[in-house]
Amino acid sequence: MNISENTVVQFHYTLKDESGASLESTSGNEPVTYLHGHNNLLPGLENALEGREAGDKLSVTLGPNDAFGEPRANSQLEVPVDHLMGAPAWQPGMVAIVNTNQGQRQVTVVKVDGEVATIDTNHPLAGKTLVFDLDVIGVRQASEEEISHGHVHGEGGHHH
Numbered sequence: 001m002n003i004s005e006n007t008v009v010q011f012h013y014t015l016k017d018e019s020g021a022s023l024e025s026t027s028g029n030e031p032v033t034y035l036h037g038h039n040n041l042l043p044g045l046e047n048a049l050e051g052r053e054a055g056d057k058l059s060v061t062l063g064p065n066d067a068f069g070e071p072r073a074n075s076q077l078e079v080p081v082d083h084l085m086g087a088p089a090w091q092p093g094m095v096a097i098v099n100t101n102q103g104q105r106q107v108t109v110v111k112v113d114g115e116v117a118t119i120d121t122n123h124p125l126a127g128k129t130l131v132f133d134l135d136v137i138g139v140r141q142a143s144e145e146e147i148s149h150g151h152v153h154g155e156g157g158h159h160h
């Protein structure tokens with residue numbers, strides 16, 4: 001089966017920067033499972049995966065504008081340390097999760113001074129050209145329920 005709108009796709013990936021340094025990988029962990037054609041992935045990745053099938057390996061290079069955008073100026077702000085989520089203690093350079101009006105976002109800790117943290121609200125991968133090595137491991141037709149919800153149910157997906 002080829003990847004097209006309303007198929008459920010499973011893949012492993014390794015994300016590298018332009019120099020080839022590995023940034024993150026699903027190798028040894030659960031693969032990514034997503035519903036194709038519902039804006040669940042970066043558009044550049046969905047476009048590259050369109051028409052592929054299980055067993056296909058591909059490498060996709062996305063410039064910043066197709067990935068997480070260019071860094072914005074004046075992106076630093078101070079927040080209470082206890083608003084940072086994801087680790088018990090914080091050092092400069094660590095990536096934290098914060099709640100915002102637009103939902104949860106990844107930010108980078110710039111410094112910690114007592115109860116106050118300075119964070120950079122740019123996405124940690126903003127400004128980077130990203131290379132995704134993709135390994136498609138499964139493609140199946142989505143159920144009517146998955147299509148109406150816009151996401152995958154069961155293994156690797158939502159349970160509700």
Ligand code: ZN
Pocket residue numbers: 149151152153158160
């Ligand atoms: Zn659902």
